[in-house]
Amino acid sequence: MLSSGLTLIFSMMGVLNFAHASFYMLGAYFAYQTGLVFGFWPALFLAPILVGVVGAITERYGLRKVHKFGHVAELLFTFGLAYVIEEVVHLIWGRAPVDYRIPESLNFTLFTLFNTQYPAYRAFMMIISVGMLISLFLVLTKTRIGLIVQASLTHPDMVQALGHNVPRVFMLVFAGGCALAGLAGVLGGNLFITEPGMAFAVGSIVFVVVVVGGMGSLVGAFIASLLIGAIQTFSIGLDLSFIDLMGVLGVVIDSNSSWYAGLSITISQTAPVLPYLLMVLMLIVRPRGLMGTRES
Amino acid sequence: MELGDTMNRHALSLIDVRKRFGQTKIINGVNLEIVAGERHALIGPNGAGKSTLFNLISGRFPVSSGSIALNGSDITNKEPQVINRLGLSRSFQITNIFPKLSVFENLRCSVLWVLGYRYSFLRRISALRDAKESAERTLEMIGLKDRREKMAGELTYAEQRALEIGITIASGANVILLDEPTAGMSRSETDTAVELISRVTEGKTLLMVEHDMGVVFDLADRISVLVYGEVIASGTPAEIRMSKKVQEAYLGTQIDGDEE
Amino acid sequence: MERVFNKSRLILWGSVALVFALLPLLFPGGFALSMLSQLGIAIIFALSYNMLLGQTGLLSFGHAVYFGLGAFMTAHAINFVEEGAFGLPISFMPLVGGLTGLVFSLFLGFVTTRRPGTPFAMISLGIAEMVAASALMFTTFFGGEGGIVTDRTAGGAVWGVSYGPQVQVYYLIAVWCFISMALMFVITRTPLGQIANAVRDNPERTQFIGYNPTRVRWIMMSLAGFFAGIGGALTTINYEIITAESLGLMASGNVVLMAFIGGIGQFWGPIVGAVLVTFLQSALSNFTQAWLLYFGLLFLLIILFSPGGISSLIAMHGPLWRAGMMKRLMPSYVSALCSGGVTLIGIIGVIELLYRGTLLVGVHVAFTWIVAGFLVLVGAFFLRRAIRSVAQAWEDLSPDLAKWS
């Protein structure tokens, strides 16, 4: 769910942002810090705004300068930025996870289904992210600002000629994207764990989602994130090994054979690899991705 | 297959070629035959689809329907490099060179495949005499000898246009497509370019898009007129000049008034 | 100019070989030797990376995959030698690594090079993740957390070379480093190398001169994988242990830093980067925990202000040097250097205070903070002015320079 939110922003901005997951992390840390002072609810609003401001500064004084050196430089810039943000987080909050917790008021079980408890906080997260996505969609497609933003992304020169400040639009879009990533961090940081490694953990999955879904396709990204989520959840639940599978097929492997060790891996152990495998397969079968329209 | 008939005589033959971008029909059933060895000009108002037609012939875009043959063999929807290896070379309306290579390197790159060096990494490029000589010859021809070591991206516009033509002709392809080679040039630059084009396409087949009517009537053996994605007339310069249809659709408004 | 091995170039390569040969005599200490060995490996790795980024325009975030796989395969090969399963002198083990890198990059490159630009970067990252995740899965081959341990003396002594002492390992690395450097240089001077540049600049146009850009990228990537694998094999021999970290994202990111900081526009740029980064890394990491931050900042600075890296900064001065105009730049450079130095000290002060501030107590802390902050502000103020005067000095020079050349 989280990564789908991240991905949507990705595609919207056109600029591939390596540091996006870092802004997600910053969101979590800012929420933790402001939460200490003001409590969770104000932090829910403050932290994304702060992240947005950081994003705006990044665009204004960083990305915009490297833009003229081309895509590779942009990519490298965000890559370096991810490095620096991670280190700055080390610097300020240390290497250990910080104690960023779900607020008491939401820390109860909403309902119980098939013996699994469904926590209220997850529902809350779901509501906020879906709400956010819907309003984003509406703003982008139904309002004048949205039209200007979309036009600026596809035909910057034209929009500039019409008298809009395109660089400002870019900056705001970038800042908005960062703020959304920050919001995801605020919501996800306490559900999972807020630590310097969290950006890395999310970042690469987001990438897979974008590639599988197809560059620049919102719907594709959405489907891909659901697909990957499903595959992972499903495979983690399967505690079968390849040996068992072959047993079903009537092949018995001697536990002394050299193949044994390799094949005794259970499917749940392969879970971390599956998304990437899916991505590689996708590239072979359909280089554009699920819903991709653009080449390169 | 009907392509077979045109085998010997036609360097290029297009049969009912169509192209749509989404819902917009840009090329609407073009039939065109370019005789081997002739200089053929393609004229027509802006947006008629001339560059698009070039892109279809050279494999940059796939056709929506129809077929294209080069020297009798079918090249419809083949990849650009495959078409190029069959002996068709093209230039671009918008300058399309290798900006960070030197002028000399630009030209040398353009002859490597033809000379059979392909992807070799076992030979030193500087030891390839034929590639060097061929590149030098082209360099001389396009008049950029004293720009030899300059980065292509640093050339003036006219020089880049000359290099664009140079890259196109360097390989010695026998069918050459030039897309507005003199666009944006001054009078004297145009004259030099025309002189160059007529010299380097000696004995070859040339298809070129050109807006300058002086150039067209000077250079072309035959002319085709493309309007709204259809060839409305094809013939010798004299025939085209006389054609009622063309005068109505095109020349009447364009030649009297100022061009563009 | 036209020949690959003309006289001055032969002299240059000769002196490189000489330096490689003499270095251990100048720095015989244990630390220096292991440092030099590391440098040799880093140079191979960074140069092989630049075959992708600098020469073909492929931004890969997964180059360590080929380095690491080469390293693991070498470790197993050495262990096989030890078991007597097959015989290959340790001196030629880098070939095992290289071939492994080649095979994998042929295979994976076929998938990844189908799309250039940003998609390529993402896919390379995805593949790197996949391999890294698999490394934790297939413990038989990758040895899990502990990695694979080998014994480089397994082959016994050949002509008195047993690879017991570090200095022998250094020379092995030096020889392979030299060979790889020379080969990679020569490749830049071949039809393939030239076309790779063309593909980097304008892939579409290469199609219209008969080339298939995907094929060019694929071949370049395979060759780069080969040299990366050689580097990996040398790492295995050097450390006698190899863990999954060596093919991870950190390692891939590191080589991006090296190549870019050094400069991807010149052949020798990545060498500068490899030396600088490796050296600073091991030097800085002894002094401060924040060394990664310093690297990140250096990297960002270079992207923002000198995207050609250090080597292009140096190369930029070549014509001036020859024209004898360097001294006209000196005053502005000196002032930039001084103010830059002050700023740097101030920034370092702030960063280090953040890291260790809690360890100190009392007036000291407040005082140091004030000093550091003051240095940053003052330094930055003068640095701005100095940068402007440098730009001015360059501008003043350019008409004269144009005349001279």
Ligand SMILES: Nc1ncnc2c1ncn2[C@@H]1O[C@H](COP(=O)(O)OP(=O)(O)O)[C@@H](O)[C@H]1O
């Ligand atoms: N890739 C494309 N996608 C959509 N429309 C295109 C594309 N290329 C060209 N067109 C359209 O096709 C029409 C013909 O363009 P072009 O072939 O460049 O005309 P000409 O060269 O005759 O001036 C134009 O209206 C142009 O907008």
Ligand SMILES: [Mg+2]
């Ligand atoms: Mg045109």
